[in-house]
Amino acid sequence: MFNYRVIALIKRELREKLLSKAFxxxxxxxxxxxxxxxxxxxxxxxxxxEKSVVEIIAESETIAENLKGVIGEWNFIKDxxxxxxxxxxxxxxxxxxxxxxxxDLLSEKISGIIFIPNxxxxxxxxxxxxxxxxxxxxxERIDNPINRVLVEEYFQSKxxxxxxxxxxxxxxxxxxxxxxxxxxxxxxxxxxxILSYLFSFLLYISLLMMGSMVMQTVIQEKSNRIVxxxxxxxxSKELMIGKILGAAITGLLQMxxxxxxxxxxxxxxxxxxxxNITIDITFLQVAYLLVNFFLGLLIFVGLxxxxxxxxxxxxxxxxxxxxxxxxVMIPFFISMSMIENPSNPVATIASMSPFAAVxxxxxxxxxxxxxxxxxxxxTLVNVATVFAIFPIAGKIYRVGIMMTGKRPSWGEVxxxxxxKY
Amino acid sequence: xxALEVKNISKSFGDLKAVDNASFSVPKGSIFGLLGRNGxxxxxxxxxxxxxxxxxxxxxxxxxxxxxxxxxxxxxxxxEERGLYKKMKVLETLLFFAEIKGKKxxxxxxxxxxxxxxxxxxxxxxxxxxxxxxxxxQKVQFISTLLHDPEVLILDELFSGLDPINTNIMKNxxxxxxxxxxxxxxxxxVMSFAEKMxxxxxxxxxxxxxxxxxxxxIKAERSHRNISLNYEGDISFLRNNPIIENISDYGxxxxxxxxxxxxxxxxxxxxxxxxVEIKKFDANDISLEEIFIDTVGQEVAQxxxxx
Numbered sequence: 001m002f003n004y005r006v007i008a009l010i011k012r013e014l015r016e017k018l019l020s021k022a023f024x025x026x027x028x029x030x031x032x033x034x035x036x037x038x039x040x041x042x043x044x045x046x047x048x049x050e051k052s053v054v055e056i057i058a059e060s061e062t063i064a065e066n067l068k069g070v071i072g073e074w075n076f077i078k079d080x081x082x083x084x085x086x087x088x089x090x091x092x093x094x095x096x097x098x099x100x101x102x103x104d105l106l107s108e109k110i111s112g113i114i115f116i117p118n119x120x121x122x123x124x125x126x127x128x129x130x131x132x133x134x135x136x137x138x139x140e141r142i143d144n145p146i147n148r149v150l151v152e153e154y155f156q157s158k159x160x161x162x163x164x165x166x167x168x169x170x171x172x173x174x175x176x177x178x179x180x181x182x183x184x185x186x187x188x189x190x191x192x193x194i195l196s197y198l199f200s201f202l203l204y205i206s207l208l209m210m211g212s213m214v215m216q217t218v219i220q221e222k223s224n225r226i227v228x229x230x231x232x233x234x235x236s237k238e239l240m241i242g243k244i245l246g247a248a249i250t251g252l253l254q255m256x257x258x259x260x261x262x263x264x265x266x267x268x269x270x271x272x273x274x275x276n277i278t279i280d281i282t283f284l285q286v287a288y289l290l291v292n293f294f295l296g297l298l299i300f301v302g303l304x305x306x307x308x309x310x311x312x313x314x315x316x317x318x319x320x321x322x323x324x325x326x327x328v329m330i331p332f333f334i335s336m337s338m339i340e341n342p343s344n345p346v347a348t349i350a351s352m353s354p355f356a357a358v359x360x361x362x363x364x365x366x367x368x369x370x371x372x373x374x375x376x377x378x379t380l381v382n383v384a385t386v387f388a389i390f391p392i393a394g395k396i397y398r399v400g401i402m403m404t405g406k407r408p409s410w411g412e413v414x415x416x417x418x419x420k421y
Numbered sequence: 422x423x424a425l426e427v428k429n430i431s432k433s434f435g436d437l438k439a440v441d442n443a444s445f446s447v448p449k450g451s452i453f454g455l456l457g458r459n460g461x462x463x464x465x466x467x468x469x470x471x472x473x474x475x476x477x478x479x480x481x482x483x484x485x486x487x488x489x490x491x492x493x494x495x496x497x498x499x500x501e502e503r504g505l506y507k508k509m510k511v512l513e514t515l516l517f518f519a520e521i522k523g524k525k526x527x528x529x530x531x532x533x534x535x536x537x538x539x540x541x542x543x544x545x546x547x548x549x550x551x552x553x554x555x556x557x558x559q560k561v562q563f564i565s566t567l568l569h570d571p572e573v574l575i576l577d578e579l580f581s582g583l584d585p586i587n588t589n590i591m592k593n594x595x596x597x598x599x600x601x602x603x604x605x606x607x608x609x610x611v612m613s614f615a616e617k618m619x620x621x622x623x624x625x626x627x628x629x630x631x632x633x634x635x636x637x638x639i640k641a642e643r644s645h646r647n648i649s650l651n652y653e654g655d656i657s658f659l660r661n662n663p664i665i666e667n668i669s670d671y672g673x674x675x676x677x678x679x680x681x682x683x684x685x686x687x688x689x690x691x692x693x694x695x696x697v698e699i700k701k702f703d704a705n706d707i708s709l710e711e712i713f714i715d716t717v718g719q720e721v722a723q724x725x726x727x728x
Contacts, residue, residue, distance in 0.1 A: 008521045016506075221504075228500040230521070232471045233498075
């Protein structure tokens with residue numbers, strides 16, 4: 001299989017791909033782009049909450065006074081993202097007051113008015129008036145000081161000691177622990193969740209990118225008639241193997257470049273990560289990821305090359321590649337859904353099914369301890385998929401690349417399988 | 422001795438029999454012309470020789486061995502529809518095509534540069550293919566078929582799309598290669614080239630080989646009592662003349678077959694007496710074009726009758 005012809009083909013593919021602008025830009029820009037998106041998101045979020053003026057009006061004067069006393073303890077008040085104006089007035093006065101403030105509310109001079117009626121001491125029901133009453137971020141924040149004041153006021157009359165009051169005020173604080181075999185139980189941070197997201201995303205991008213890159217070159221060779229010159233020197237099988245391996249090596253290299261900073265961060269203590277973003281990944285896992293990715297490239301690049309061979313016009317190919325796009329996209333969405341519940345049974349099945357295993361298993365592995373037999377099975381399924389699709393893909397490729405003229409129907413493509421070529 | 426042999430190859434695409442039980446052989450050190458109209462089956466036959474198509478039946482052998490990847494690496498193949506990687510550089514392209522034939526290293530690079538010099542492309546060595554003119558791209562493609570020093574050259578429609586100067590360069594090049602003892606097979610529908618260059622020809626029509634053999638023999642067989650005539654004037658008086666067996670109009674020339682050897686002189690006299698201006702009068706000769714039209718045209722005529 002690896003004769004001088006295949007090696008020459010791989011060399012050409014590598015030279016063409018690694019030096020292409022698209023590859024260099026993508027390899028460098030994707031991480032920049034991803035961090036950029038996170039940055040922009042943070043930026044926008046910091047932007048929206050800048051200086052919202054909120055009026056808090058309590059029916060009871062004591063509540064208003066107490067609120068003035070404690071509200072300054074909260075960070076969002078300290079850094080003045082929310083400027084509170086606290087007053088007290090009766091229900092009747094308040095109704096008029098809201099009407100009076102209508103223009104200020106509409107022009108967003110003040111973000112909203114909160115009214116704390118006396119009845120809140122019994123049912124904790126308060127009212128919020130605003131042009132955008134569903135500003136959850138603001139309400140979640142302001143909720144805490146108000147709750148505290150109400151709780152304190154409520155228990156004041158009940159003669160309870162301050163320690164017990166302190167307990168009642170506290171909200172639940174959950175620490176998550178990941179249970180895994182053998183090792184001691186460790187507190188689990190967000191690191192692996194982020195890692196899982198990241199891998200799913202990179203896998204998805206890279207498979208699609210390498211796949212469509214190869215598809216383009218196959219179409220190009222076909223429509224430029226280079227393929228006939230090539231076939232006078234190499235067999236179609238050698239050509240296909242050369243193409244797929246060329247792309248797989250390129251993809252692997254790109255992935256290695258992408259994930260090396262992650263591994264660096266995880267394996268050294270040069271970078272100080274926040275405590276709740278610990279990354280827990282072993283060398284074996286990285287090796288598995290790369291092997292799995294390589295198999296995935298073989299499968300999907302092979303499929304894309306096959307689709308490319310059927311068509312002569314890139315536009316036709318766009319419409320012809322949707323079945324393969326689905327094979328990549330559905331598993332990707334399964335991985336994404338798994339982030340909410342890693343032991344989702346659909347994901348478990350998908351992680352050991354042909355085509356989906358490539359994408360789902362790595363995401364699953366980053367989040368839960370997958371039994372070894374499942375990992376082995378998933379890998380075997382991938383290998384079996386490679387062996388199952390290649391004779392078929394090779395046959396379609398063989399016929400397709402020399403077929404010019406009318407765009408073939410799927411029925412005709414099936415017929416090709418019976419051709420003697 | 423025949424070095425390259427095509428034995429009873431057939432190939433169908435659906436209901437269409439593109440090549441139908443075709444056989445011919447190409448002797449060592451000869452130039453072989455595969456002649457036929459467009460769509461006659463030339464390209465399909467050649468693709469089967471190159472293993473690009475698998476024959477439905479029959480086989481191709483080179484020096485007694487069934488043609489396969491080893492044979493392919495001894496062949497320089499120029500397909501009818503030329504193709505190069507547009508973004509690759511000239512020298513890079515040449516070296517790549519040599520490498521997939523198993524030739525690489527300093528010697529090949531040097532040879533590539535020599536060829537580029539010969540074809541006046543030395544200064545374009547590092548240009549991208551897409552920046553070259555069409556004619557220059559053709560030259561690069563031709564060099565790529567020669568660079569690995571093949572034993573056999575298979576050139577499909579070699580002269581299509583070449584201007585007269587480049588055509589001449591190619592012609593000389595091919596004659597030079599013949600001197601070096603290479604086997605050259607080319608397909609064409611331009612008979613004048615084939616007539617001047619080929620030692621052996623095969624005429625293919627509707628996938629079937631109609632005539633096959635040494636050009637000299639084929640001509641000798643058909644040239645007896647035949648006159649190839651170029652003229653100006655009116656020769657309609659020859660019709661119904663008792664010395665004439667038949668007259669065929671080939672457009673450029675007219676082929677006249679007389680009944681007996683001695684009638685040739687009589688015919689010449691007759692033409693002069695009737696004030697026909699004679700441009701060419703070849704006795705006992707027939708052009709390849711005439712043979713071709715006779716062979717291929719007859720079938721067309723028969724087909725029409727059947728309908």
